[in-house]
Amino acid sequence: MRRRTFLQAGGAALLAGMGARSWAADVPTTRDLAGDVAILREALKLHPGLYRYQSPAAFEAKLARFGQAFVAAGDQQARFLALAALLAEIRCGHSYPNFFNQKKEVAAELFDRPTRVPVHFVWVGDEMVVVGSRGSGLAAGTRIHRLNGERPAALRARLMPLVRADGHNDAKRISLLEVRGDDRIETFDVFQGLLSPPRGGVHRLEVEEPDAKARHVELPAIGLAARQASMTAPEVKDADPLWTWSMRPDGVAVLTMPGWGIWNSKWDWKGWLDARLDSLGGTKGLVVDLRDNEGGADCGDLILARLIDRPWTPPALEQRLRFRRTPASLDPFLDTWDDSFRTLGERATPLADGFFLRPAGENALRVEPADKRLPVGVAVLTSPVNSSATFQFARNFRAIGGGKLYGRPTGGNRRGINGGCFFFVRLPASGLEFDLPLVGYFAMGREPDAGIIPDVAVAPTIADLAAGRDRTLERAAVDLASG
Incomplete structure (x- = not known):
């Protein structure tokens, strides 16, 4: 009582x-x-x-x-x-017990467990598909039909109620339940390790390889250090560039931005980005790849500024x-x-239902046009990972008519997010x-209670993953190169 x-x-x-x-x-x-x-x-x-x-x-x-x-x-x-x-x-993508903000003792107890499946994988529909592994012997494109006797889609369904996302945008939740090797603590690893650890430290898999051969595989579970050692993202020092820039043979430039968390970086990211955007004269187009980028600072504003010729304020969002x-x-x-x-909220205006309207001008977004406009067409690649600043960028890029979005629907939510x-x-x-x-x-x-739908929907197939083919990038580049 x-x-x-x-x-x-x-x-x-x-x-x-x-x-x-x-x-x-x-x-x-x-x-x-x-x-x-x-x-x-x-x-x-x-x-x-x-x-x-x-x-x-x-x-x-x-x-x-x-x-x-x-x-x-x-x-x-x-x-x-x-x-x-x-x-x-x-149903807020920013409200969760953050793995990286826990005390060291708590993080060690909950997250540093030898329970992880030693492969990188993504979801294609309800299929768990290997995209990389370290010593497991499983080729990219291998389907995992059963994991420790359970269908992977059933395990995913058990984990989904624990995963953060905005509204009913379950594509974001599913993306967080992938292991792509780009995060130091993976959401799937944490909840799978707590709810469904392997017996005896060994994962028992029923798989179908790309050549349709079926077999049973036993793989020792790995811990946090081994998972981090297999990360696909290169180690970045304080002043190292966080993004990459390349020029394709067809004359299309590709800007890959896997993250916008630049607060603690000593890298002159603005100077780096400006120099590359200045170099686009004579090229066929620019692809901005944000598919692995959840958000961070509003780095994309520098790109938006080169797509407008007058000051621009995004569609109204009440704070x-x-x-x-x-x-x-x-x-x-x-x-x-x-x-x-x-x-x-000290200077905020009272609203109905216990809300206060944040004072105008506080953190209001206004993009001023840059001195130099982009001389080429732009395509932005999106995915459900985009749920914070990159979701907002995709929304704003479309609003100004900056070009086309390619790929899969974003995370976030068009009704608004919190942050x-x-x-x-x-x-x-x-x-x-x-x-x-x-x-x-x-x-x-x-x-709608949904993310941003791309102009050109392109999703990888299992055959694409097996062949290492990036169909989304190829489609965007072909469209830009052909004018």
Whole structure:
């Protein structure tokens, strides 16, 4: 009775004295964990998109079930999975227990397990298809029909409710459940390792090779260090370029941008990009490959600036907040890189339903035209990975008529996403963290619950993967070269 009363009260007063015990210090008690639930409840009141896809009553019921499960959980694994499942219910691509923001002890316990399947793979429909492996003997294009006796699509269905994405854009969730070798901690590895670890440290696979030969394979599971050693992305030093530039024999330039996380880089990315865009005279076109790029800074604005001849503001998105100032009782648990976020709504205008309109001019996007326009046509390659800044770029590129989008639908959501400013919420008793976006971007007018659909839909086939053929890039380049 006491626990139920505590969980349902949910007021800021309950935070007083909470967090005196730390997960790192000793085993958290029921009261300690209930304090974490109270902190989470108060923190989520700051979330601008909490009720974008569900009613307050519906989420309150989910939160009550979470609180009971979290407090009753017997170990850190169960608490982490409960937290991931609750945050996934918000349907926000930026709200999740971030693997990279957890304490070292928590990350070691949950993520550094020898449970990983030693291959890189993607999904083609419901097929799990190998695209690379390190010593497994499985060729690219091999289909995995069963993984430890389970159909891969069934395993994927069990993991999906734990995975972040905006709205009902499940293509983003599926992309996060691929292992392409481009992330230091893979979402699939984490949840597969916690929910479906192999027996005896060995994965048992039923596969069909590209020549249609079927066989059974046993592969030793690998740990985090081995997975990271097999990453496809090259190691980048502080001042190294993060992107690549190449010129095809047909005269089409290809700019490959696998990430826009340039905040800690000492590389002069603006100078590098400007120099290459200046060099396009006499070429047949430019392909901008964003397929592996989730987002980061708005690096794409430099490209947009060369596609316009007058200042441009993107289609209206209302920036909404849920608070004027963060509660003092909650502040000790909100970590951030900019303390001004705590007073984000002080000058905001009240709206209906508990929202505040962010003041005009604060972080408003306006792209000024560059001195030099691009002298060639541009094609942008998209995929479900694009869900933050790259989703916004694809949306803006289309809005200005910059060229065509090729590939697969993006992640993100045309109804709007949440982001801009963040808190990293630290739950002291469990030691867990989750990311909390503070600005809700709401589309004006009716928009579908979906990502951006490309102008030219191109998706790789299993035969393409087996042959190492990039059909999307080829189609875009051919169209540009032919004028």
